[in-house]
Amino acid sequence: MLKLYDYSRSGNCYKIRLLLNQLEIVYQRIPIDILQGESRTPEFLAMSPVGKTPVLEISPGQYLTESNAIIYYLAGGSDFLPTDRWERAQVMQWLFFEQYSHEPNIATVRFWISILQQAEQRREAIAQKQQLGYAALEVMEQHLTKHDYFVGDRYSIADIALYAYTHVAEEGNFDLSKFPAILGWCNRTTRQPKHITISAT
Amino acid sequence: MLKLYDYSRSGNCYKIRLLLNQLEIVYQRIPIDILQGESRTPEFLAMSPVGKTPVLEISPGQYLTESNAIIYYLAGGSDFLPTDRWERAQVMQWLFFEQYSHEPNIATVRFWISILQQAEQRREAIAQKQQLGYAALEVMEQHLTKHDYFVGDRYSIADIALYAYTHVAEEGNFDLSKFPAILGWCNRTTRQPKHITISAT
Numbered sequence: 276m277l278k279l280y281d282y283s284r285s286g287n288c289y290k291i292r293l294l295l296n297q298l299e300i301v302y303q304r305i306p307i308d309i310l311q312g313e314s315r316t317p318e319f320l321a322m323s324p325v326g327k328t329p330v331l332e333i334s335p336g337q338y339l340t341e342s343n344a345i346i347y348y349l350a351g352g353s354d355f356l357p358t359d360r361w362e363r364a365q366v367m368q369w370l371f372f373e374q375y376s377h378e379p380n381i382a383t384v385r386f387w388i389s390i391l392q393q394a395e396q397r398r399e400a401i402a403q404k405q406q407l408g409y410a411a412l413e414v415m416e417q418h419l420t421k422h423d424y425f426v427g428d429r430y431s432i433a434d435i436a437l438y439a440y441t442h443v444a445e446e447g448n449f450d451l452s453k454f455p456a457i458l459g460w461c462n463r464t465t466r467q468p469k470h471i472t473i474s475a476t
Numbered sequence: 477m478l479k480l481y482d483y484s485r486s487g488n489c490y491k492i493r494l495l496l497n498q499l500e501i502v503y504q505r506i507p508i509d510i511l512q513g514e515s516r517t518p519e520f521l522a523m524s525p526v527g528k529t530p531v532l533e534i535s536p537g538q539y540l541t542e543s544n545a546i547i548y549y550l551a552g553g554s555d556f557l558p559t560d561r562w563e564r565a566q567v568m569q570w571l572f573f574e575q576y577s578h579e580p581n582i583a584t585v586r587f588w589i590s591i592l593q594q595a596e597q598r599r600e601a602i603a604q605k606q607q608l609g610y611a612a613l614e615v616m617e618q619h620l621t622k623h624d625y626f627v628g629d630r631y632s633i634a635d636i637a638l639y640a641y642t643h644v645a646e647e648g649n650f651d652l653s654k655f656p657a658i659l660g661w662c663n664r665t666t667r668q669p670k671h672i673t674i675s676a677t
């Protein structure tokens with residue numbers, strides 16, 4: 276059985292839980308409390324040299340890291356990953372956009388404000404990252420004004436990856452009310468079969 | 477014919493040029509001077525809403541962005557992208573590692589020091605990013621101590637993606653002499669058929 280090493284409040288981990296549920300794949304969830312240093316132990320670093328959750332254990336000793344590589348792996352052969360070469364390239368484009376321009380800004384600010392509760396100590400860095408985070412939201416808004424989903428006008432792992440931290444962006448004090456197309460897409464995403472919330476156990 | 481919108485000193489653009497050369501694909505190179513604001517014009521933003529090079533124009537009006545999505549697209553069906561599901565997942569893992577843990581630190585420091593010449597003004601940010609960059613190099617060194625290449629013990633787009641900014645890391649004042657396995661892998665990479673340097677025209 277697949278094992279998921281998982282920090283419950285992480286959007287990166289939530290991507291995997293959401294897709295596994297939508298694929299109806301049974302797995303074992305192993306909680307990792309990153310705030311207690313559990314992702315920095317020698318045992319954890321042997322699985323994930325970068326010391327980050329999520330980690331997917333495919334078989335004993337066979338580990339996959341990087342949330343978007345994991346959803347790419349799991350979605351292979353399913354409707355969540357297009358087979359058409361151009362559509363698949365666009366999925367990849369949005370997955371890299373998410374990890375480069377979106378997550379380091381939107382997820383990080385949420386982590387500092389709502390998980391570490393360090394809004395005051397990190398005020399300057401937060402302001403800088405919020406500006407970059409809003410730029411990423413603008414790129415999404417522009418796309419979603421013309422499309423229902425990110426690729427091929429149907430729900431895919433590109434939507435799963437981008438939904439994970441977008442729908443909780445307000446926990447990083449991002450004001451989503453300025454982005455009606457994003458809000459509409461969030462609604463469509465939550466109405467997908469077998470959708471689960473980030474806090475589902 | 478494919479068109480590549482390209483900033484010559486960018487490692488992200490170099491990934492594409494290197495792979496296109498190794499695939500023996502003829503293309504048109506369109507220089508974009510990011511220092512002169514050429515990646516922020518309305519025309520450029522219509523192709524690449526994030527305002528970044530490289531952009532691959534596949535056919536008129538059909539644009540692909542994100543360097544690692546572009547090499548994934550181009551490598552499809554070639555020896556540079558494994559077809560085995562587990563090997564391909566590992567390629568993806570290293571591509572996301574490169575964009576999340578490596579490029580934002582190693583490439584950014586090189587850009588500040590060697591391209592913008594702002595070593596003094598950005599001293600504090602450079603120190604912070606160098607620490608993270610060295611952590612990424614450590615992860616690579618650990619892997620390359622046991623393997624000749626990143627995935628399946630043969631050269632793939634995972635090597636191309638990681639080579640792009642690693643081999644010029646010294647332009648960001650990273651000391652690569654501490655990483656013998658990385659230096660050996662850089663040597664093996666330069667000996668691949670149809671290898672070109674970052675400054676090849």
